[in-house]
Amino acid sequence: MLKWIGLDDTDSYSGGCTTWIATRLLIDNINNVLDFPYLIRLNPEIPWKTRGNGALALKLRITDEDAELRVKDFILKNSRMEGKTSPGIIICRQKIALDFFADKTLKDIVTKRLLENALSQIQDAEIYFIDDRKRGLIGAIAAVSHQWKDYTYELIAYRSDPGNERAQNLVDVLYLDSFTSPITFLNFDREEGKPLIYPHGPDPVLFGIRGEDPNVLMASFNLISNRAQMWAVFKTNQATNEHIIPITELTFARPYTTVSLTVYLIKEPQIVRGGHVILQIKDAKGNSAEAIVYRQTVTLNRAARELMPGDKLFIWGAVRPDARSLTINIHGFRPISLVQMEYSVPKCPLCGRSMRKTNMATFECERCKTKSHAFAVIPLKRQLLEGKDYLPSPSSFKHLMKPWSRRPLQLAFKYSSKYYGSRASRS
Ligand code: ATP
DSSP: OEEEEEEEOOOBTTBOOHHHHHHHHHHHTGGGBOSOOEEEEOOTTOTTOSSSOEEEEEEEEOOSHHHHHHHHHHHHHTSOOSTTOOOEEEEESSOOOOHHHHHHHHHSOOOHHHHHHHHHHOOSEEEEESSTTOTHHHHHHHHHHOOOSSOEEEEEEEOSOTTSOOOOOHHHHHHHHHHHTTTEESSEETTTTEEOSOOOSSSSEEEEEEESOHHHHHHHHHHSOOOOSEEEEEEEOTTSOTTEEEOSSGGGOOTTOEEEEEEEEOSOOEEOTTSOEEEEEEOTTOOEEEEEEOGGGTHHHHHHTTOOTTOEEEEEEEEOOOSSSOEEEEEEEEEEEOOOEEEEOOBOTTTOOBOEEEETTEEEOTTTOOEESSOEEEEOOOSSOTTOOBOOOGGGOOTTOOOTTOOOOOOOOOOOGGGEEEHHHHO
């Protein structure tokens, strides 16, 4: 019998990983896997995520009720029941049609009330949770109700023992990047000389290679030397910008969401201690706010320093939960129109000295008595380009952010068991 399994919140700050549990389940049920496992990244701004706010959905053929119970027991047994961890599992026959809920989980905060409301609408599903918070169910339901629009893939490889140090091989990663990018992306930060495929936490992930084509991911996996004990290719909404809410006014920006809108720069960018850039912005209706471009975004921070008052920009970024004022943490911007001319007090054509303003629009040279009835117009040399997306350096990318190199390939790939493996199952 076909079953969808949604799961989330099985790990804690000290270890574990929901994708590891999903991969183990796939490998243990390799003849009954019916699709790629789905790794759905949810709202990156929620404060109670462990790392990347990812939830999982699996499509399996489940032979009998015992097998279903074994799946549930395996998930709970391998969950790190400590701290804030609150695992949730849903097992159902079909994907759940709760578009509003899935969308809200991706872009906003889901309250307990909304969760209960969703649960009351779900029929014909087994639902498991361990405490009254039921929090893991939010991600689990979102994963089995996610509707694909844009998608990418990630090959995640695991180490046999999370206690082992991850051996990083810079040359291998550069080699992999040179051969396979842009079909693979975010492998290496060339500016900082840093490989990006290795995580840093105590989880069992050895590395993750992200890309458009699962076959290229498998080839990349074989291209680099590695000691992966187990691996799987996930279909994912990473690198899609799917979490962004387009708004028309700053007043619609709510904390813990990521928004995009058109704004104007009011003042010169201000560089504060630490190298962060503060931008004073306003929307078309005149509502104003502050935007911050952190030093850690390197390339984006550098571009923000080139902005000038009057520039019209399309920006996207996270709304900070700051009760006192509206602040947007900028994740990227695209200049729509840049100020190209500067207006200044004219210089006297005879002596070259700056003229003096005599009334509203008349200037006069005090020495030569020459008059001018207009400001001097000086063309500006702008470093920025209209229409170009300015993005953070790859090291400061978050999972859902879309890199500029991504092409709209959208090829359909059929699931195959070649996309999962473990050393043990090969021998
Ligand atoms: P990992 O990436 O290692 O699996 P994580 O970063 O996904 O960890 P979790 O441990 O899964 O973090 O914790 C996130 C919790 O927040 C889950 O219980 C999930 O159901 C819940 N959650 C996810 N998105 C939302 C949302 N938009 N509103 C409310 N709760 C959410």
